[in-house]
Amino acid sequence: MQAAQLMKYDKHFKLVVHDIPKPVPHDHEVLVQVKVAAVNPLEHLIGTGSVKLIQNYPMPLTMGNELAGIVTAVGSQVQQFQVGDAIYSRLPLTKIGAFAEYVAIDENAVALKPKNLDFAHSAAVALTGLTAYQGFTEELAAQPGQSVMIPGGSGSFGQLAIPIAKALGLNVMVSGNARGQANAAAMGVSQYFNYKKENYWEALAPVDYVIDTIGKRELAHELSVLKPGGRLLSLRIGPNRRFAQQHQLSAFKTLLFSMAGASFDRQAKKAGVQYHFIFVRSDGAQLAKITRIVEQANITPAIDPTEFTLEQVNEALALVATGHPQGKVLIKF
Incomplete structure (x- = not known):
């Protein structure tokens, strides 16, 4: 599968798209086919090494903190989700990787996406x-x-x-x-x-x-x-x-x-x-509460109209860093 990776911390970092093995979910993880990943200012903090005192990552690092997608496999101990579920997530800080075709996520960091939102708008909600x-x-x-x-x-x-x-x-x-x-x-x-x-x-x-x-x-x-x-x-x-x-x-x-x-x-x-x-953490139970608020208030977050593919990830990062996006910047798979 393809994934956008950081090779080293750098003030002017660029991500590189590599072919890497498709992950296999552990006992308490779900395997998610990523439909949409969101790009945040947090990516720049991570890429430049600005937050490595809070969380330091081994390299190469598949980047991306926020996504929406479909569960395609579940670990042996997963109880909350099943294959085919449409979900969204702010990935655990210690195991990010939303800029990839597939990602294995602890089920406690995942929630069913809001029913009133598509994958693109759901990806803009979690973080x-x-x-x-x-x-x-x-x-x-x-x-x-x-x-x-x-x-x-x-x-x-x-x-x-x-x-x-x-x-x-x-x-x-x-x-x-x-x-x-x-x-x-x-x-x-x-x-x-x-x-x-x-x-x-x-x-x-x-x-x-x-x-x-x-x-x-x-x-x-x-x-x-x-x-x-x-x-x-x-x-x-x-x-x-x-x-x-x-x-x-x-x-x-x-x-x-x-x-x-x-x-x-x-x-x-x-x-x-x-x-x-605050440095926000993943929490599927809290995300489920947010889902109810989003559904009840019929919230539709703003998303930038520019569409990016994974190969254009650095352009998406540049828009977040130096442009004036009209909402959350997204990468669509």
Whole structure:
């Protein structure tokens, strides 16, 4: 079978398409014929070696973290799935490989795809949906009736984060472009700030939580709108001591992350709040809950209209890194 592989960490990495053996599923794995794989900024973090302190891979590495496909074989101990099931998955961090014709996945990382979505749109849900769900329920421990602000929430993250937050009983505020306002309103946001016309930090009442999708340049504004004791969860800025301790990393890595995140923690402490960073993991049970939310709210995530094949994987990566995709970038098999 064909697979797109990383040969070494490199700032300007390119993937190479190789013929490799078709995997054989272990006892608790399902073999999936990949229909669509999604391309994420995470691929660039992995390829450049930016996250090797969190997860270091042996080379060559078949890349890709997110897919939708059909189960073609099951391991001897698999109980949740059978041949022919249409599934989707955020692959386990220790065993990625969505950029391939077939992949063996632990059944606990898999869920039946939403009935209202085709394979392409399903492939665009798993990683983003799990990021939002784990962010709200674990990192923020958000409770019904509390409030969350998502700067930059009119993009692909917000398309899933907003309905998931609403399903958990949260009040949601978002900033974004004019194009995203109607869609956000339809999903039930309490307030929408057009960033070209107004600054949310000048008009927003203090909130319980902020989810950062923008990065360091927005940190001061995000901290300023939090209630005392609130939490800021970043998808972009970087890990800190809390992250290292939560993931039980080595003393050396904990020291490194403590130093790297010291300025973020210092700014958060000065504001009387907590700084958190998330690196989403696979979880089939949580994905099944997301499936129900997607079906009940009839969510259709945006996907970029450009179609890529596996041979064009580097072009797809470039669009994610340097272009302005109109949604999740996909590789179709």
